[in-house]
Amino acid sequence: MDEALLKQLQPLRERIDAIDVEILGLLNERARTAQHVGEIKKDVNGPVLRPEREAQVIRRLQQHNPGPLPALAVSAIWTEVMSACRCLEKQGSVAYLGPQGTFSEHAAFSHFGQSVQGIPCASIDEVFRAVEAGRADFGMVPAENSTEGAVSRTLDLLLTTSVRIIGERAMPIRHHLLTSSGTLDGVTSVRAHPQALAQCQDWLTQNHPHLARESVASNAEAARQASIDPTIAAIAGEPAALMWQLQSVAADIQDDPHNRTRFYAIGRLETWPSGSDKTSMILAVPNRAGAVYQMLAPLAENGVSMTRFESRPARTAEWEYFFYVDIEGHQLAPQVASALAALKSQAAFFKVLGSYPAA
Numbered sequence: 001m002d003e004a005l006l007k008q009l010q011p012l013r014e015r016i017d018a019i020d021v022e023i024l025g026l027l028n029e030r031a032r033t034a035q036h037v038g039e040i041k042k043d044v045n046g047p048v049l050r051p052e053r054e055a056q057v058i059r060r061l062q063q064h065n066p067g068p069l070p071a072l073a074v075s076a077i078w079t080e081v082m083s084a085c086r087c088l089e090k091q092g093s094v095a096y097l098g099p100q101g102t103f104s105e106h107a108a109f110s111h112f113g114q115s116v117q118g119i120p121c122a123s124i125d126e127v128f129r130a131v132e133a134g135r136a137d138f139g140m141v142p143a144e145n146s147t148e149g150a151v152s153r154t155l156d157l158l159l160t161t162s163v164r165i166i167g168e169r170a171m172p173i174r175h176h177l178l179t180s181s182g183t184l185d186g187v188t189s190v191r192a193h194p195q196a197l198a199q200c201q202d203w204l205t206q207n208h209p210h211l212a213r214e215s216v217a218s219n220a221e222a223a224r225q226a227s228i229d230p231t232i233a234a235i236a237g238e239p240a241a242l243m244w245q246l247q248s249v250a251a252d253i254q255d256d257p258h259n260r261t262r263f264y265a266i267g268r269l270e271t272w273p274s275g276s277d278k279t280s281m282i283l284a285v286p287n288r289a290g291a292v293y294q295m296l297a298p299l300a301e302n303g304v305s306m307t308r309f310e311s312r313p314a315r316t317a318e319w320e321y322f323f324y325v326d327i328e329g330h331q332l333a334p335q336v337a338s339a340l341a342a343l344k345s346q347a348a349f350f351k352v353l354g355s356y357p358a359a
């Protein structure tokens with residue numbers, strides 16, 4: 001940089017340095033206050049993470065934000081601030097579908113912040129097991145993709161395990177075609193998780209119909225393989241490309257440019273109302289005409305909006321389908337509580353998976 005420019009920037013940079021010292025002082029004061037909160041919680045054996053409180057802190061700041069910082073930046077900054085404060089109270093851990101470099105890992109740290117300890121798992125089953133057994137405090141699991149629909153393994157495990165949904169996070173999913181050289185010279189196959197192959201199938205058919213498509217356990221695993229074998233290309237996102245030092249042959253190859261995956265944060269705690277919440281549940285009804293319509297009537301009667309309705313074959317002799325229903329509102333809110341009581345009295349099977357702050 002030339003002298004004249006540096007001279008012009010110098011007073012501004014000095015101002016930034018002074019502001020940073022002020023912010024640091026305030027952040028440490030905040031951290032000491034959170035430690036104090038932590039001591040009180042310890043006395044009553046209360047959980048350190050309070051998802052509803054963290055959602056309220058971020059929403060309140062977004063409302064007060066005069067700019068120019070965008071709302072998303074406010075949310076990202078305070079997620080990290082609270083992650084660091086929370087970990088002074090107690091370092092929590094989050095299990096996710098690994099290896100390192102997966103979208104699940106990215107979602108986990110975006111949600112809980114970088115101060116949490118990550119526990120990569122080999123499967124979604126293992127994430128649920130780790131949370132249920134207390135080997136991890138929290139988990140992050142994919143719930144649905146805007147192109148591919150529900151992640152059925154997650155739905156099944158929500159039914160059969162005791163874990164609670166404590167939060168949700170939607171992440172844009174951008175897939176890139178990656179190799180170690182940045183070209184397709186000598187490449188004979190493209191590997192990825194089956195969902196990623198499905199999300200890029202039109203692009204692959206149009207652009208590289210001769211590449212053999214091969215499924216592997218995760219995109220990050222495909223990236224790892226591509227990093228050691230020049231005949232393999234991987235479909236994966238930015239984190240995996242960085243992790244395995246791969247070059248992009250083509251960027252953003254997902255067929256749907258708005259491709260998004262919604263993740264559930266799971267844990268063993270109940271969340272209190274935050275002011276803007278969702279409740280997830282599973283229902284089953286006997287197989288007779290009008291049963292599903294009747295099952296849902298209490299929602300309309302209590303003015304409760306449904307945001308998701310998904311069915312899954314039951315694979316038990318008793319009923320044919322389980323219905324996964326998400327609604328607006330917290331289970332402790334009077335209208336929701338009244339709708340849930342009516343649903344429970346009518347349904348052949350009823351399980352609330354949790355209430356949690358809406359993303």
Ligand SMILES: O=C(O)C(=O)C[C@]1(C(=O)O)C=C[C@@H](O)C=C1
Pocket residue numbers: 034037038048049050051053054057081082083085086089
């Ligand atoms: O308010 C609390 O309960 C705190 O522990 C403080 C704090 C924060 O840093 O603001 C930290 C962790 C909780 O998840 C919620 C908020």
